[in-house]
Amino acid sequence: GDSVTQKEGLVTLTEGLPVMLNCTYQTIYSNAFLFWYVHYLNESPRLLLKSSTDNKRTEHQGFHATLHKSSSSFHLQKSSAQLSDSALYYCALSDPQGGRALIFGTGTTVSVSP
């Protein structure tokens, strides 16, 4: 079945440094969509990025990710982490038609310190 793997459970870094969160996936769909959601405590999980076409970079709020079908990856990156980036980050996968629920990875906690 479909699955999403986030290998880092916790990422700790100092403010100003770059951050990359890994996301790989398995799916039967050649045109699946990949997403990054950010979840702050006591708030709704919020969409951060949605994948575009193969090898095209998508950006939002300083974060960016590129869908690479050849490696089944959709890694999240930011060039300079901020304290406010401390949160839970989830990578998720959807079938092309949106007929099934999102499949989530296990999440990565990002902790940014001064």
Place this chain on the structure above:
Amino acid sequence: GALVYQYPRRTICKSGTSMRMECQAVGFQATSVAWYRQSPQKTFELIALSTVNSAIKYEQNFTQEKFPISHPNLSFSSMTVLNAYLEDRGLYLCGARGNSQNTLYFGAGTRLSVL
């Protein structure tokens, strides 16, 4: 914009009793609503997917008898946790999306505590 309101935000119930949580979509038509539970390890476990005019599909380990869901129109869904016990504690999240959309819009969750 698309918003999803979920309530109550927190609830406490006695062991063996039931509690109901509700999910309201604003600004779009929620043709599908997915209910998740966030595990203690922070994983999103899918409970069920409800699509208007289709049967509700429950995932393995979750049943209609334990988590009955109602999705009567394009803006509202509810889920009940029947006979709640300690293992049912956690944060329950609803995610809604419109027709032909892939993006899920989430509520802030209902945190269930069981005494």
